[in-house]
Amino acid sequence: MASTAFAVMGTASGAAAASVCTVEYSVVGQWAGGYQGAVTVTNNSAALSGWSLGFDFPAGQVVSQGWGGKWSQSGASVTVVNESWNAALGTGAKVTGGFIASWTGANTAPTAFTLNGTPCDTGAPPTPTPTPSTTTPTPTPTPTAPTTPPTTPPTTPPTSPPPTPVTGAPELGVTGNKFTDQNGAVRRLLGVNRSGGEFMCVQGYGFFDGPVDDASVKAIADWKANTVRIPLNEECWLGLDNIKPEYRGANYVNAVKDLVTKVLAHGMTPVVELHWTHGQYTGNSAGCSDVHASCQKPMPGAQYTPAFWTSVANTFKNDKRVVFDLFNEPYPDRATSTATQAWSCWRDGGTCPGIGYEVAGMQDLVDAVRATGAKNLVLVPGIAYSNDLSQWRAYKPTDPAGNLAAAWHVYNFNTCADETCWNNTLAPVAAEVPLLAGEIGENTCGHAFIDRVMKWFDDRGLSYLGWTWNTWNCNSGPALISSYDGTPTAFGIGLRDHLRALTP
Structure with a gap:
């Protein structure tokens, strides 16, 4: 077990x-x-x-x-x-x-x-009375389980009420396979990604793509979102000299801190996430040949990424309302020849087949965060651009703080993009640890696919974030809005209306 x-x-x-x-x-x-x-x-x-x-x-x-x-x-x-x-x-x-x-x-x-x-x-054992959560129990136990928990909450009214959720953004922890706040109330992370912090600085244009003033953050909250994921760039945060001085180091860090403060002020959870990293990779599915943090690399590098997370963790460790997402979309499986090599590289790092730089594994990054004394919730993605969690439980990093959850991404063009795959690979993970779909989206300019994703996750009380709160063309990529006042695209209207229905 x-x-x-x-x-x-x-x-x-x-x-x-x-x-x-x-x-x-x-x-x-x-x-x-x-x-x-x-x-x-x-x-x-x-x-x-x-x-x-x-x-x-x-x-x-x-x-x-x-x-x-x-x-x-x-x-x-x-x-x-x-x-x-x-x-x-x-x-x-x-x-x-x-x-x-x-x-x-x-x-x-x-x-x-x-x-x-x-x-x-x-002590006097408490009388076992039903204590329903605000979400439905995850229905799929491990394969050896003799019974399958139901997908509906208890029908017998409890004799005592469940814990009252805290007001505003919670300090999130892990209780079994649920996110919980400091009152012990079960919480779900539901919201959007706010892209820009990963690419604008390295391209020399600024900190974020579009406004991040109070009005634009309030527009996200008006969708009844409770979480905003903020992609970051390690070279900009660490102040490497290939980045323009006005967009690197303290200037970049202060811009990120300011956005985190605004997200918190509107009662939402900020998820700071490492998106683009240093390291040259020219192998299968390479996003670029540049050594710098100008595209998605297959794995974070040992040269800078542990230092990035040491700095980020020290910056936010006194505020457990901030969540850490270790790395956007690992794909060591495209560089290695076997799944065992890919998952070993993912967890342990070091010299990985097919990757020409020393890799920082997920265990290295967890260790870097916890060495600062930070107890913040940490999200750990899978492989295959975070779409494969099939061996996540077998290889998951050890966390001395016991505050670790799984992150997963899905688009309509991914391999694991149907309910059969979700039942077979996601459900066992969600039965053990909390699961966040950190990116959900589709390239159809519609929302039929994410409707299916949201239903599957809703049925199990799981969490998800739409990609992305940017005014891009939804025909070429998932864009939720056409204006930063919150006007939705034909794709975004599906997420907006769904979030509002969940939280009237």
Whole structure:
């Protein structure tokens, strides 16, 4: 069964306790035949360098997915073992993990727990009552799951209300496979991309394509968008000397910060995303032969990209409302000869077949962000221009902050562009971690295709952003607007009306 990041919370050395450990068990959300649970363990004894939590289900529940450790089940007995990197559990420290399980008849809570074989005290287990989220549960568990959660919310009214979402842009975290805010309320990211910051500066024309004043940002919010993705250029941010002085370094950084501030002021989540990077690639599907950050490269480079994310993370680490999207559209699969080579390059970087520069892998970039102390939500895209998540779970980076989600892109001309592919490759990922379709679009100047995408994502409570809030010709590429006052194109009207219908 799956395991994901397990966060160890602050210790209080020497705290007195009546027993070796204390366990709190809770039901986060429940639906017919399935539920999401959480277990918090407090170590009241000497510090541990490794731990194993054990308990028995009393009513035939079966775990299908787990995070926060390595989960296994034999009969009624469940065991959760630490990951190699989070084995330390100090005196007074707490650790929390979660799981998805099936149930029939009664969802009775377990009452006895052990930590490394020693019995723990338990708080009074809460009565398992349905706690519906503001979205529908993700219906597809891992292939070994014995049951399939429903695609509709619980029909029994809850005895207690769900958490109230925070007002304005939230500080986003990951709870199981959902985005949640600081109140614990489930959130969806729904909105648009604001292209320009990736290409205008390197081409010598400015910071953004079109206005980014308050009125233009308000026009985005008027569509009932709650998220704006902002593509960036690493050479402009870092101030490399091939960029005009007026558009590089501090000037560029301040322009980006100003746009982020405006997005936040209108209650929307800013997603800062690395789009164009340094590194010469002339192989299969090359966007350009230029070494500079003037087109989409197959992978970020080790020379500058870790420094970019170190700087960006330090800039925004004190504001967890800002989300980090590590790299726009990796395509190492076009350079390498096997899928294994592509996914290994994607995660680990280094010397990759077919790519002539040293690559920074996704793990390198996560490490660069977390080394700054930033706890912000991090989005990690797949391969094949972010359209392939087939091996994302097997190769996903380790995140010590436990605040990692998957990013995916889809257009009508992509390979994975139908419900069969989405059911087979996206649903297993969405059952484990939150999933954001960071770019959705079509080149038809209509919206029939994104209507299908939005329905599939709506049915599962997932997130998506339209490409793009720019006044381009929608016949040559997906453009949502014909004017920065928010006037939609024939393509954009589909997204605008849909967002307004979701949030009247």
